Amino acid sequence: xxxxxxxxxxxxxxxxxxxxxxxxxxxxxxxxxxxxxxxxxxxxxxxxxxxxxxxxxxxxxxxxxxxxxxxxxxxxxxxxxxxxxxxxxxxxxxxxxxxxxxxxxxxxxxxxxxxxxxxxxxxxxxxxxxxxxxxxxxxxxxxxxxxxxxxxxxxxxxxxxxxxxxxxxxxxxxxxxxxxxxxxxxxxxxxxxxxxxxxxxxxxxxxxxxxx
Amino acid sequence: xxxxxxxxxxxxxxxxxxxxxxxxxxxxxxxxxxxxxxxxxxxxxxxxxxxxxxxxxxxxxxxxxxxxxxxxxxxxxxxxxxxxxxxxxxxxxxxxxxxxxxxxxxxxxxxxxxxxxxxxxxxxxxxxxxxxxxxxxxxxxxxxxxxxxxxxxxxxxxxxxxxxxxxxxxxxxxxxxxxxxxxxxxxxxxxxxxxxxxxxxxxxxxxxxxxxxxxxxxxxxxxxxxxxxxxxxxxxxxxxxxxxxxxxxxxxxxxxxxxxxxxxxxxxxxx
Numbered sequence: 001x002x003x004x005x006x007x008x009x010x011x012x013x014x015x016x017x018x019x020x021x022x023x024x025x026x027x028x029x030x031x032x033x034x035x036x037x038x039x040x041x042x043x044x045x046x047x048x049x050x051x052x053x054x055x056x057x058x059x060x061x062x063x064x065x066x067x068x069x070x071x072x073x074x075x076x077x078x079x080x081x082x083x084x085x086x087x088x089x090x091x092x093x094x095x096x097x098x099x100x101x102x103x104x105x106x107x108x109x110x111x112x113x114x115x116x117x118x119x120x121x122x123x124x125x126x127x128x129x130x131x132x133x134x135x136x137x138x139x140x141x142x143x144x145x146x147x148x149x150x151x152x153x154x155x156x157x158x159x160x161x162x163x164x165x166x167x168x169x170x171x172x173x174x175x176x177x178x179x180x181x182x183x184x185x186x187x188x189x190x191x192x193x194x195x196x197x198x199x200x201x202x203x204x205x206x207x208x209x210x211x212x
Numbered sequence: 213x214x215x216x217x218x219x220x221x222x223x224x225x226x227x228x229x230x231x232x233x234x235x236x237x238x239x240x241x242x243x244x245x246x247x248x249x250x251x252x253x254x255x256x257x258x259x260x261x262x263x264x265x266x267x268x269x270x271x272x273x274x275x276x277x278x279x280x281x282x283x284x285x286x287x288x289x290x291x292x293x294x295x296x297x298x299x300x301x302x303x304x305x306x307x308x309x310x311x312x313x314x315x316x317x318x319x320x321x322x323x324x325x326x327x328x329x330x331x332x333x334x335x336x337x338x339x340x341x342x343x344x345x346x347x348x349x350x351x352x353x354x355x356x357x358x359x360x361x362x363x364x365x366x367x368x369x370x371x372x373x374x375x376x377x378x379x380x381x382x383x384x385x386x387x388x389x390x391x392x393x394x395x396x397x398x399x400x401x402x403x404x405x406x407x408x409x410x411x412x413x414x415x416x417x418x419x420x421x422x423x424x425x426x427x428x429x430x431x432x433x434x435x436x437x438x439x440x441x442x443x444x445x446x447x448x449x450x451x452x453x454x455x456x457x458x459x460x461x462x463x464x465x466x467x468x469x470x471x472x473x474x475x476x477x478x479x480x481x482x483x
Contacts, residue, residue: 026398034346037342037343037346038343038346038347038350041339041340041342041343041346041351042339042343042350042351045336045339046335046336046339048336049335049336096306096307097310097356097357103307106272106304106307107307107311110272110304111272111275111308114271114272114273114275115272115273115274115275115276117273118273118274118276119276122226122457123222123223123226123227125461126222126223126225126226126457126460126461126464127219127222127223129461129464129465129468130218130219130222130464130465130467130468131218131219131468133465133468133469134468134469134472135469135472136472144465144469147465148462148465151458151461151462152458152462154409154430154432154454154458155432155451155454155455155458155459156240156241156242156435156451156452156454156455157240157455157458157459158242158243159240159241159242159243173413173416174416174420177413177416178413178416178417178420181413181414181416181417182417185417
């Protein structure tokens with residue numbers, strides 16, 4: 001009975017009450033409601049975030065140590081752990097502003113590395129466009145034509161080519177592409193609403209530990 | 213000796229073309245699109261002394277595309293004597309935003325605390341957007357440098373979004389969506405965006421419905437904006453590399469399809 005209260009009923013009641021209160025507070029213009037809203041947003045969410053950060057760090061360290069023990073990607077794991085330790089050390093000792101070592105590492109190590117990895121996409125796209133972008137069927141041909149139009153319209157060539165190309169590219173973006181995007185957004189919205197209601201009303205209980 | 217495969221030649225071709233284009237420094241004339249013009253008109257129409265929030269909602273990986281966008285927006289706003297409040301809803305954008313704001317502020321002789329402030333990073337972006345709608349000083353009791361907001365003259369008359377002319381989210385992901393869904397829908401603040409080219413179609417529905425007021429996207433957007441403010445920059449230079457690589461990809465698609473159909477025809481004639 002106690003276990004049921006602690007593991008099932010208790011969390012469900014807390015979830016329902018908080019969900020209902022925050023829902024009401026979100027739409028209420030009453031000063032008390034606004035103050036509760038601010039307190040929850042400024043204080044409570046930040047405390048939760050701090051805990052998620054701790055969980056994330058512990059989980060990453062565990063995973064790295066586990067891999068080091070097994071000899072998997074040992075070098076990369078050491079580098080990751082070194083980065084994980086050294087950046088907070090820099091931040092605590094010299095701060096994170098202006099000319100601090102933390103910002104030096106950010107500007108000269110993190111930014112170039114991340115930009116490099118991101119820019120590699122251009123090479124993979126070029127290779128994939130040669131090997132995979134084939135007019136094998138009607139839908140594939142439509143996709144291919146749309147891609148060609150978009151590539152042209154997002155370059156500087158637009159002015160040198162007939163205006164119908166840019167017009168068609170804009171039409172593709174403004175009609176079929178946007179219609180598909182809207183359908184996805186509406187689907188996400190309805191899905192989020194349904195899931196939220198199911199969680200609040202206790203119909204969806206997998207978050208409590210796997211039981212449906 | 214490493215044996216080069218077709219993909220290696222493709223990589224090499226792209227590298228040579230992009231480097232060559234950057235070295236040659238050819239410039240193209242770029243037409244300004246309506247969406248870029250709209251953001252320009254918005255900033256241009258704001259009275260002097262208006263306050264805007266510029267939010268650096270991006271990661272370090274997209275900096276080559278984000279930086280030119282951020283610079284044109286900052287240059288235009290500072291040149292119009294608009295006061296700026298800088299924030300970041302992604303940790304990696306924090307340092308970048310601070311450096312860019314300081315750099316452009318120096319170009320225009322702007323004074324920290326009076327003409328612009330930088331509030332820095334706030335975790336939990338949805339909570340940050342919502343709580344700024346209630347109270348900006350309570351959400352950010354101190355600025356990025358650790359100075360209490362009471363010591364920043366710019367913020368003396370700023371309580372929440374009611375005192376702000378708009379928000380410009382400089383983003384490489386979906387964070388602008390949260391500004392629209394929570395900032396614009398709940399508190400009615402006017403949200404505009406400067407986003408990477410890949411994210412533009414994501415925001416098209418919001419732009420068409422008016423929930424997103426204006427948007428510039430990618431290097432093309434930056435190049436268009438540079439033209440509007442009569443100032444060259446990384447957008448225009450980047451467009452050259454982008455144009456060359458787009459032409460290269462188009463050629464690869466065409467050649468790939470010719471190879472495919474020839475092989476298909478050969479297979480059919482053999483059987």
